[in-house]
Amino acid sequence: MAKVAVRPESQVKKEKKGRRSENSTRDDKSQVKEVSSGRNATLRKSKVNGQEFPEDEVHDDPVLDNVDPGLADVDGSASDDIHEVVEESDSSEDEVTPRNTIGDVPLEWYKDEEHIGYDITGKKIKKKEKQDKLSKFLDSTDYSKSWRKIYDEYNDEEVELTKQEAKLIRRLLKGKTPHAELDPYSTYVDWFEWKDAKHPLSNAPEPKRRFIPSKWESKKVVQYVRAIREGRIKFDKPKEEPRFYLLWGDDSSLSEKTRGLSYIPPPKPKLPGHDESYNPSLEYIPTQEEINSYQLMFEEDRPKFIPKRYSSLRSVPSYENAVKESFERCLDLYLCPRARKKRINIDPESLKPKLPSRKDLKPYPITCYIEYKGHKGAVVSISTEATGQWVASGSADGTVRIWEVATGRCIRMWEFGEAVKHVAWNPLLQIPILAVSVGHDVFILDTGLGGEDEKKKVKELLHIEAPTAGEDFANTTSPVSWLLDDSLGGLRLKHPKIVSSVEWHRKGDYFSTVMPADILEIFPPLYIALLFSVGSKQAILIHQLSKKQTQRVPFKLHGLPVSSAFHPSRSIFFISTKKNVRVYDLLKQKLIKKLETGLREVSSISIHPGGDNVIVGGREGKLCWFDMDLSSQPYRVLKCHPKDITNVAFHPSYPLFASCSEDCTAYVFHGMVYSDLNQNPLIVPLEILRGHSSSNGRGVLDCKFHPRQPWLFTAGADSLIKLYCH
Amino acid sequence: MPKHYRPPGKKKEGNAAKYMTRSQAVKHLQVSLPLFRRLCILKGVFPRDPKKKLKGTHQTYYHTKDILFLKHEPLVEKFREIRAYDKKVKKAISKKNKERAERLLAHKPNYKLDRLIRERYPRFVDALGDLDDCLSMVHLFAALPAVEREKIRVKHIHNCRRLSHEWQAYISRTHKLRKTFISVKGIYYQAEVEGQKITWITPHVLQQVLTDDIDFGVMLTYLEFYETLLAFVNFRLYHSINMKYPPILDPFLEALAADLYALSRWFATKSGAALLGSQAVSSSGSEQHDSETLDGQPDESEIRLAQLQHQLPSSEPGALMHLVEDAEGLDDDDEETKECKSLFKNMKFFLSREVGRESLLFVISAFGGTVSWDGDGAPFKETDQSITHQIVDRPTQVHKFLSREYVQPQWVYDCVNARIILPIDDYLVGRIPPPHLSPFVNNEEEGYIPDYAEKIKQLQAAARKHILPMPGVANDYRDDPQNLLVEGIISRTEASEAADRKQKMLNLEKQYHEELKMELQGVQYTPSTTAIRQSSIEDTEARVGSPSELDQTAEDTGNMAKLVMSRRERGLYEAMQISKKRKQAGVSLLKSRKRRLEEIWPSKLPRCREANLSTSTVIFVI
Incomplete structure (x- = not known):
């Protein structure tokens, strides 16, 4: 073909x-x-x-x-x-x-x-x-x-x-057909006509399978029939129900709460302020420098939206973060934990407690009245005499001076050649003697004040028979040697370590000395070993002046002692270590109480003349008031100073107390203690006394009240002593 | 032994029993994380903040009851079913059994969210209270392009557009809009429905920016819920004003993207047929109708509307009812709604081509004005002589009708926020309009009042005074408040000057007294000069005299009280002080910027003052 x-x-x-x-x-x-x-x-x-x-x-x-x-x-x-x-x-x-x-x-x-x-x-x-x-x-x-x-x-x-x-x-x-008339893709025309054809082209007989119903098809049909009957196959489209209807009918009867758990509605997005306007006031638009300065900020502090100004509505472009902000809102809605938070909408001033008027609490020291000048170095310690006529001060320049309070005149001066650590007047009127701690020594000085009787008494008191003392020293294991110091006219107690403070008993016969085992001090190694072997029991000694005796505190101390104090009326002894204050009964020789200050480091302690309240000053500028009857925790913590508190003091008769600090200020508080046990002490801050200037990073080093008047003496590192009067 | 050891056989207690972490929850529910997320979004389950976070602070904690709540949700089962069904379809498709796949797809199991909505919002008020996010989201999506890649379907976009228009139509119809604000982020609206303040934002009508770092899956889940919620809310709202929902809109207008207008037309024809002239919009609509029919060119949309009305049997028998209820509704309107309704009464607006049409259509009709726009389907043409205001947003207007005012769009928004008709002088074509201020800010609380806010306040006060007096004595009063106002302005400046003077005098006096005192003291004490006394005097003088010392003492007294506070209170107080300080810093920054601006353009701000005066007179004369 x-x-x-x-x-x-x-x-x-x-x-x-x-x-x-x-x-x-x-x-x-x-x-x-x-x-x-x-x-x-x-x-x-x-x-x-x-x-x-x-x-x-x-x-x-x-x-x-x-x-x-x-x-x-x-x-x-x-x-x-x-x-x-x-x-x-x-x-x-x-x-x-x-x-x-x-x-x-x-x-x-x-x-x-x-x-x-x-x-x-x-x-x-x-x-x-x-x-x-x-x-x-x-x-x-x-x-x-x-x-x-x-x-x-x-x-x-x-x-x-x-x-x-x-x-x-x-x-x-060109790759085309040579003749333009020719259509290479013409439709195919069959070369013969099927119409009326008598015979098929193929003469093969029809196969049998064409006449037999398919088995598999019938199986499939059965499957379908079954599925239709069982409703697995549905032909009619599912009916369209009205999608929306009145979902909330009369729901006034419903109570607020229907769900078991409290539903917290999401917080609404913040409403826009003036600065988000397309045409804000000119003052809302930051300058270019300000925008540049945003780059220097932290990512969190940087303002997220920079206001922009468009002169007309048609020039406003589409906001590029519109979708993103919407997305972030979505994330917030389902990812952020929700919690109800009480937001107090009150005037912050109303949070401040109502204090009693300061006028009602007068008198208290307000203004600096007298300055006592004369020391060459920082005045480390001061002490007032029992009559309130004299003030003794010890300075880092190695001198101790006695001043007349009313005039500011220096009437006596001793030189030690070594920095004075602490001075303390004998609390008895009849015995005007002064205890001074200088380095390893404690001196008991005769001030030579008072009448003839007193002078006599003091002379007797400060007399030691030299030979016997030597024997004693040789025989006993007393850590302190009592010596007579002729040049200064008093006694000299030689301590094994540097003495930081001297405190008198109220009766004026006993006094305690504290020797904080300062590792920074240069000791021979052997000595350190001895020191540790002895423990801190030896850090505090109690001396009896009349018998010239010294004894150790019979208690085991935990931690380094900082200072000590005698109870003003009972035979109770307070020892403050760096963390807490221990109260011992000296007669029964046992621990009565442990006051937990919660301070990092205690610097000073003072006992209320009533004896039931203690204030403790800390190195972080906190002052703790303890009510001993109440608890071993502080009754009130006052965070007043930004720097270390160097000293705290109670007034012997007025309801006043004071704290002084390295930040060159002294605070005066009203601290009223009521005899009624049910009434808590009233503490009112009264005055901040300024005036001292800082030197060598130190401010006010000591403060003491006048024994009779509501006056406060402060000793500063700027070698001044100031008297604040009411 | 671990820290939180629980002996065997002992039940968990406290926070350990109450809360579980997200992974625990997912495991407990036996769902995948995306499905869990979906469930949480739909059910409104959110993480909580337990006091003790036993599994660490980096975990999110769900309440156990919430998880149990999810566990008993029929939707979980439904989702499983859908998943299995999807597998069937997939199998059919992959076996090239197209017929089966199609049949399966036709009968895909579906789920409904109405029960969830009822569960989450048992009362309608609850739903309204939580509507802010819903509205913002729906309005945003109405402006988004459909992105097949992100599965943002055209269906969603159209639905969002429809819902948002329905909502806006309701709001504008019932005059519930209260505040508007054009921000850079979009246009904020605030409406008050059933005592709930609902704020939403619509983006500017422009191409929106889609960035890659957005998971649209989350957003679409939200959108699914929000669409349903808003539809039900709209249903209820339409039901409350005796309207059928969903509204059947004129497709001709819809095609022209004039949905909002179509909706208002729908409203008007539905109720306005009975209540002729009760609404500005409806009256204009019917007028338009008349004129058009007279012209002999029956609008297609009109025909369609008529057809629809015939189709809806509910409209005829309920007509009288509508009348009664509408009358009642009118009485029910509170003071504010009435005020809003009559703000743009008897004003006819025409929007030029370049003006954002949707927003203005919404706002103006919400405040009782009549609006038309340049384009097809508009109710009246630009050549209409009765137009009182034409809103134009172009640098120059070439052809001007003398019978109307040409103003910028911001004027409408400012009027709405101030609730008075502001003088149009500043908003004329080609001028930079005065600053647009946020109506959501409480200026007094903020501590800084922009100039324009003060001006608006004066105008408001003036408008209120103007309305109050009786018509007979109005003439006398007309001058008086003006004078008063002028006096007020003068006296304010005077007062400030006087205050300055007084301060100066006081200072001088004080100084004199001090000198006197010093002299006295000096006379008294110089003979007996003790250095100490002198110094003490000096000290006291220093204390009293110098202001820094005074400040010091004031600060000291403040600090004193702080000392006695408990630690918690002190912390609170300090936090408050910090926030206060931050606020003050913001205000002072604004003030300094303003001062600087005044230095740069000293002439600008006084001129503003002058304008202020003149405009206030304008208000009174009209």
């Missing part, structure tokens, strides 16, 4: 006609007579310009010829056409028979020959005379169609292409 595509006849016809005209032109040009080459010339290649292209139109003719006459007869017009084609089949041979008969051999074989080949009779065909380039060029310029001329190397002649041929070639070069 023909395997060639069959085209509709009309098209074929058109092609044939076109070709006919083509051929006629060719005939004119070629002298060689056209010879009908018969049907077998199916394929011929014309070599034009070295390019080959098949001429497949030619195939049509044999195909049509071979068609079954019965089929071809169906259409009369078609058969007419075929006849026409058949008649003109001679002219379909559109190629000039080659003059040269050498066949398809490489032409370079004849390159050096005189001839180009042989004609049909076997004679040599001579090469033509070659034109020189100039004449060629002239020819080409003369003849306008010379571009269409092609040199046929095979036949050694020049051929001029017709217009149609040139067109054909152009189309081929």
